[in-house]
Amino acid sequence: MPYDANILRRATQRLEQGRRSRKERAERLRLEAYAREPRLAQLDRRIQGTMAGLVAAALRQGGDPVAAVQAVREENQDLQRERAVLLGSIGLPQDALEDRPACPLCQDTGWQGARMCRCLQALCAEEQIRELSRLLPLGEQSFDSFRMDLYSQTTYPGRGTSPRSNMELVYDVCLNYATKFGRFAIKNLFLSGPPGLGKTFLSACIARTVSERGFSVVYDSAANIFSQFEARKFLRDSPDGLEARDETRRYRGCDLLILDDLGSELTTQFIQSALYELINTRLVEDKHTVISSNLPIEEAARRYAPQIASRLEGEYHILHFFGDDIRLLKKNRL
DSSP, X not given: OOOOHHHHHHHHHHHHHHHHHHHHHHHHHHHHHHHHOTHHHHHHHHHHHHHHHHHHHHHOOSSOHHHHHHHHHHHHHHHHHHHHHHHHHTTOOTTTTOOOOSOTTTTTSSEETTEEOHHHXXXXXXXXXXXXXXXXXXXXXXGGGOOGGGSOOSOOTTTSSOHHHHHHHHHHHHHHHHHXXXXXXXXXXXXXXXXXXXXXXXXXXHHHHXXXXXXOEEEEEHHHHHHHHHXXXXXXXXXXXXXXXXXXXXXXXXXXXXXXXXXXXOOOHHHHHHHHHHHHHHHHTTOEEEEEESSOHHHHHHHSOHHHHHHHHHHSEEEEOOSSOHHHHHHHHX
């Protein structure tokens, strides 16, 4: 799950901030408890001393180390019992002053060896959703809030089925794609149809669900993606070129790329080359991609080079959107 470096940095900062905040709260509580019951401070110092004594007794030369260890252990237990009573007298549980990590799996480091811990994964997912929300309307966009009633049940001309029946199939594919991401038989989707029919809404639903499941997701428009490829090539070692190089790495390496509005860009030879590089690299590396376009797949196949058309038609599951503009329907119902 190759998260963007900025997302990982922000998530790590939040993890560290949480760790510092817990330590500060624990220290404040400790000082408050000592102020209310000074004997607690004395007991804590003696308990720390007995722990050191336990280690020393275990290493002691001569005599009976087993007996020495047992004596120190019994002293420690007596002190712990007295401490628990004092804590209870001021309304605190026995472990109130213990410095315990929020995540017992990684001790709040975010890593279990070389593997990212689930606590840091959760923070990365939150940061990723926050990043996606700048580009996608994730506020109310979820599969549960999808409005199927906005689609007509009347057979659509030239389609042989109604927009609602078609959208029920589209919705089911998108839902299963997102909730079973990585296990679903379909790896790539091509959402095709005129504006205002729910392509962006369902893209947002997919992005949110896949992100919440701990996968890295990148969403961007076709125009911006191709501009980054241009900057990478023509600006090279400049700051903008280096940034573009990092961006194109994100496009190629994320678990799920959502490429929006393919076909809105000016289709030059360079764009054809960049699109082929992106699509082919992700196919070879077994990465998942969702492309949305106002173009019918047949027109997309004519517009782009044969090797691109072959991959779109052969490696992508085509979902057709048709019907009346949902945005206008919503506006008229207000």
